[in-house]
Amino acid sequence: MGTVFMAGSSFAQQVTIPVETQHNALVLQTDAEKNLKMVYFGVKLNNTKEYEAIQKMYNQADDSGILNSAYTPSGSANLAEPAITVTHADGNKSLNLVYVNHVVTKVDDDISLLTVTLKDPAYDFEVKLFYKTYFKEDVTEQWSVIKHGEKGIVTLNKFASANLNLKGSGFWLKQYHGNWAMEMQPEEAKLTHGIKTIDSKLGTRANLYEPSMFMVSMDKPATEDEGKVLLGALEWSGNFKIDLELDVANNLRVIAGINNAASEYHLKSGEEFTTPALVYTYSDQGKGDASRKLQSWARNHKIVDGQGSRLTLLNNWEATGFDFNEAKLAELLKDTKKLGVDLFLLDDGWFGNKYPRNDDHAGLGDWQENKQKLPNGISSLVKEAQANGVKFGIWIEPEMVNPKSELYTKHPDWVIKQPNRPEKYFRNQLELDLSNPKVQDFVFNIVDDLFTKNPDLAYIKWDCNAVIYNAYSAYLKKDQSHLYIDYVRGLYKVLERVRVKYPKVPLMLCSGGGGRVDYGALKYFTEFWPSDNTDPIERIFIQWEYSYFYPAITSSNHVTDWGKQPLKFRTDVAMMGKLGFDIVISKLSADDQAYLHGALNNYNNLKDVIWHGNQYRLQSPWDNDAASIMYVNEAKSTGVVFNYLVNNRYGTGTHVPVRLKGLDPQKKYQVKEVNLYPNAKSSLENNLILTGDFLMTVGVNPHVNSGRTSVVLQLDEVK
Structure with a gap:
């Protein structure tokens, strides 16, 4: 059973709620009017008490007072894109949500669940925000549950899963588009003021034209191994909508959930509406690190038999x-x-x-x-x-x-x-x-x-x-x-x-x-x-x-x-x-x-x-004549590197070594070519043994060229 934290009757005290994982923190905080705000998202602080001081360090324009709301309602003080819009049973369209309490439940050594209850002071209307954290993987699943006790039907006009507020000196969105046989075509651009929307209205096959996965880099475009980046994906197989609003205070508001287009929902009294989860992770060490966190979470907690085997x-x-x-x-x-x-x-x-x-x-x-x-x-x-x-x-x-x-x-x-x-x-x-x-x-x-x-x-x-x-x-x-x-x-x-x-x-x-x-x-x-x-x-x-x-x-x-x-x-x-x-x-x-x-x-x-x-992207096919991608086991004793020629112009290939990643610099590895075609000989020297330090600092040349268009290298620790 979790610990319940209640708002005091006089509400003199400010409530600060850190949502922490192994390396990261998302911090929620109430103000004097009991509005719940998201005041921090990034690397966690050593001193948990210091989260209370973060909001005071910002002096940004916000006439509404709730621009960084943890779950922004519409029709009251809000001037920005809402996370939730409703029509009450009496026809009124205003909504105000104030903090009531929060509960933290420890599911196991890795998983915790934070539940925050918000209520409208004028209507019998409640929203519960859920933050399910996976400590080791630095991953959070966030969703909301909406409920009311009004006399009659309440219409939900918009009902997001999550409403994130990010701070930075600029934001870059990597999104995807596609069609049949052209899936996952990437585009990356700096976000400008206003709202950028990624959405689908296809009903089924919802990711066909615009997939519901995205990345946001903060301060500068993140690379594979450097920079601050959020990876997000909506856990929903139907119409979705992700709004990214660069607001008047130059902060980024990410509002993600089911697409409300042609989908207003009529909620009976006492009935619960549960939104799908937005899963996200953050890294200050680039897109590669963030992706490994998400992959690890998926194998450990989400996909069927993620630690098991598969059939060829x-x-x-x-x-x-x-x-x-x-x-x-x-x-x-x-x-x-x-x-x-x-x-x-x-x-x-x-x-x-x-x-x-x-x-x-x-x-x-x-x-x-x-x-x-x-x-x-x-x-x-x-x-x-x-x-x-x-x-x-x-x-x-x-x-x-x-x-x-x-x-x-x-x-x-x-x-x-x-x-x-x-x-x-x-x-x-x-x-x-x-x-x-x-x-x-x-x-x-x-x-x-x-x-x-x-x-x-x-x-x-x-x-x-x-x-x-x-x-x-x-x-x-x-x-x-x-x-x-x-x-x-x-x-x-x-x-x-x-x-x-x-x-x-x-x-x-x-x-x-x-x-x-x-x-x-x-x-x-x-x-x-x-x-x-x-x-x-x-x-x-x-x-x-x-x-x-x-x-x-x-x-x-x-x-x-x-x-x-x-x-x-x-x-x-x-x-x-x-x-x-x-x-x-x-x-x-x-x-x-x-x-x-x-x-x-x-x-x-x-x-x-x-x-x-663990997967490491070494050379991108978008930027190089040869693409290289690598997998290393947890013990860092075995690895495999796939190398492919992706440019057929004259003289292309790997003219310089490919630097490997994820190895133990102190260990020695035998590097050998596998998957050779019958009677073909490798151009790598026999019994090539190099330290992890050398392989990650200098690298190894797989000798990809027009005569060797795909090269697979196996690495095994030499004791």
Whole structure:
């Protein structure tokens, strides 16, 4: 049980609440009117008592008196962008929130939970602010819970998860944009006065155009190893909104949460509205350090089996598309065993009978095995896989429906579509209405039936390829503005049920690529699909940017026939995460097959370092002819460095050594090249042994050039 701190009746005393982690602090403080303000964010002070003196050191213009509010209400004294806007049951739109008390609960040695209660003195309206801190990782999850006891319905017009106030002599935002096969394109710029908004109104696949991850550098643009930087990501798979307001006092206000566009929420008396968490971390040692904190937090606390293992796989999609049968799949199952991976994954096209799934125009929603393609069903394939000594996995897209399907004919009221408008399709499909509990049951049963009929099914790839057009729910009737929110909540209810019944089964989060990569969904998944673009040159850039927010163990990287790079290059790139294959093994040359066997052996030796080690970005693909990225285990005894040529102009390559990071300067390391193609020789000298000091100060040249476009180096401590 936590300790409760109450406001005194005279409120003579000021309340200061430090929210501390191993290196950092966020400080909340009340003023004479009980307004709760955020007065500090940065490296923590040695003397906790001195936090009380911070606010007095600032003399900045603030006519409202609440510009740095910890959760800014609208309609009263506030003159800036609010975190919360409401319409009370009597129609009044003003809100004032004052401090009542706070509770600190110690969850375990690493985790603490601060709960701060704020109330409106004039209305029976309450907001609780939650700050869940992960001490060792320097990570905070922040969210709010909104509740009222008014007579009637209160409308929530805006309802942010977090409202951060940052101080600095300037702020630089790194954000992302993209589209299908062009995910995670970065842009960085100085923030000017006014409001910069990153948002999504797509309903599903919400991260397709603008991902909900961002970085803010303070005082100057942070580099990989220097500078003050905040990394933030919203744990929500639907419409989001992040407002960054450089205010009149030259401070930055970051307000993040569910997008309130077309989503005002009608809250009954006594009902609680819980916002999703904003997860964030801070470092004064650059973007690399901040990203390692976030990656460590994700592995330790958020993703399913983050400290565990993953399955390598062979997928049939690039080999067959929709055109397959039992005989073709039997050959691919033999290839899976021959290749030496753990699992065969059957992709789209295995279902539908009245409307067979022979292309993407029909069948979605009709999840019975196609009798022509699979006369003996999925169970025979699972047995065939077992006979070949491999596991079996399957693709589903359970949230979706094709108009050409039995489900659409039987349950048109389950489909999100406007009753009086022409249907508009995204990839020839529509969404099922997950705000409806019957639809939630239907979607859960798709998964449950697969496992019930096939208990040895070992993997599911969960896709989501459409956005929401013509948003309308037959189930919600008059509360149409709840749809975007209740859809995501319905999805999470289904995923929660899946995880309760099947806690450890590997699930890949796919959304036509990176359309749904967020920690709101990833808490139910073991991995995600970064992009349908598997061209290895493109993937170097895409995987590089994702790695700031997500650990390598979550990134599904497949070797395919996309791009013009040799098999070695494609495989080396895919090894920077969770390795898979989507190629026709039987068509490979003997040398290619020999290379893959050797590469898989190397991967099995190094995957623990890649999945669970610390990641260091050495040379950015955006700024160099060659990109270099490194993983080191916690003991600093083993490391792996991936190097790739990303510029094909004449004479490009690594002309100077690449300085390594994260090693022990006192230790000696043997540096050897691995993943060599058959009959190829390394240009590194044999039995090269160098100290960590040398490798981090001078570096090592991997000799990347047009003849050696990808080079993988393994480092092992020499005792």
